[in-house]
Amino acid sequence: MKGNVTKIASWRSALLATATLSTIAVAAPLVTYNHAQADSSATQDTIKTGTWGSASWTFDTNTGVMTIGSGTINGATDGNLYTFFNKQIGDPKAVKQVQISGNVQLVGDATGLFTDLFSMTSFTLLPGASLDTSQVTNMTNMFALDQSLVTIDLSTWDMSHVQSIAGMFTQPTTVTPALTSVIGLETRNLSAVKDAGLIFDSSSLYGQGTMLGNSWEWTSGNHPVLGLARSTNFHWGTANATLDPATGTLTVGAADDGSAGVLPTDATTVLSPADQAKVQKIVFTQPVKTGQNALGTLRGFSNLTSIEGMQNLDTSQTTDFTGFFSGDAQLQSIDLSHFNT
Structure with a gap:
């Protein structure tokens, strides 16, 4: 009898041990799951959202990418990106890229609309997106002092009603400018432009082109088209x-x-x-x-x-x-x- 009691006790000990191991094995994924949820919440905290004019936007604080969705932006009433970013998110120096993801329409006065974004290296349209500038009348200093901007493509921009592009890409004199190309400027209809003064002041493109009639022509430098393209x-x-x-x-x-x-x-x-x-x-x-x-x-x-x-x-x-x-x-x-x- 004593031997049977000993066997039962041993069996119970083994069963309890097995049950304990089973509990641990089941509990482990729960710990992992809870940890993943915490990481997900932290990731969500890095994505800021809002509207600029009627256009939706998101900003990833980890990557510095500002994505602008469909809507209308009027610089005169909605303010420039620097001002609203500084008010709603923080230091505008955090913006490293601006990308258009929807159908965005700019209207009226776009003076300084994307100025003072010191860390912005690119301004691009994502596939399927569009930027309608047909109702913009002023692009003075639009990208002024964006000292990290390397290149920008204007080949789809309607600039036929723009009266000023003065200082549009002017750069600070205290740094070595990064800007190397403005694609498509030579193909834009600039018939309404009355002032193109200092459009590339202090940039590496300064002195490489001029207005002739209703177009821009590159007269020197490394550009796909020298002279008039239209x-x-x-x-x-x-x-x-x-x-x-x-x-x-x-x-x-x-x-x-x-x-x-x-x-x-x-x-x-x-x-x-x-x-x-x-x-x-x-x-x-x-x-x-x-x-x-x-x-x-x-x-x-x-x-x-x-x-x-x-x-x-x-x-x-x-x-x-x-x-x-x-x-x-x-x-x-x-x-x-x-x-x-």
Whole structure:
């Protein structure tokens, strides 16, 4: 009997031990689960959300990524990103990237809208997203002092109503600017722009381009397109002119008041070498004339092969044609029968 009691006691001990092990084995996942929940809550605390104008936004405090969803933002009434971020989240230096994820519309005055974001390295549109700027009238200092911004793509922006791009990408003088390229600026319709002063002041792009007519042209530097990338109207002297880079045609007409447009003394003072190299044909469609001195009026067109409408060119006031066609090495023939010398 004593032996049986001993066996039962041993069996009970083994059973209790097994039960204890089973309890521990079951309890372990619960501990792990609770730990995971705590991590998840901590992760959620790093994501801030809100609205800017009517556009929703999220900010990841771990990565510094600000994501802006669909909605409308009016800089004049909704404030710039720096101001609202500073008020609702904290130090704007925390913003490292801005990305558009929905259909965002900017309206009215966008002066300084994304200025002073010292740590922002990129401003991008995610696949399927859009940024409608067709109702923006002012982009002055829009990205000014964003000293870490490396590149930005404007190729989908509608800038046809923008009156000022002054200081749009101006950089602080106390640091080495990071900005190396602004993609698509040369293809935008800038016909409403009245002020493009210091657009790249203190940046590495300073002095690499200029406004010509209703377009921007890169005149130097490492850019995909040097010179005009789209048809644009401009004044060539007092004559109205249009350069179509696609066909290489420079069309020249009368002055604004309908009188004969006066051509510049030297073509190279109006058109950049990059633009002159695009010209393959010049067409005088309306009355134009040369001044007393025409020293290089049509010079420097290295790829020019023909000139049409010479009967519309009045040279009766010109006394000096020195260098008139200098450098036009590809010019095949020209009709001077209407020249009044």
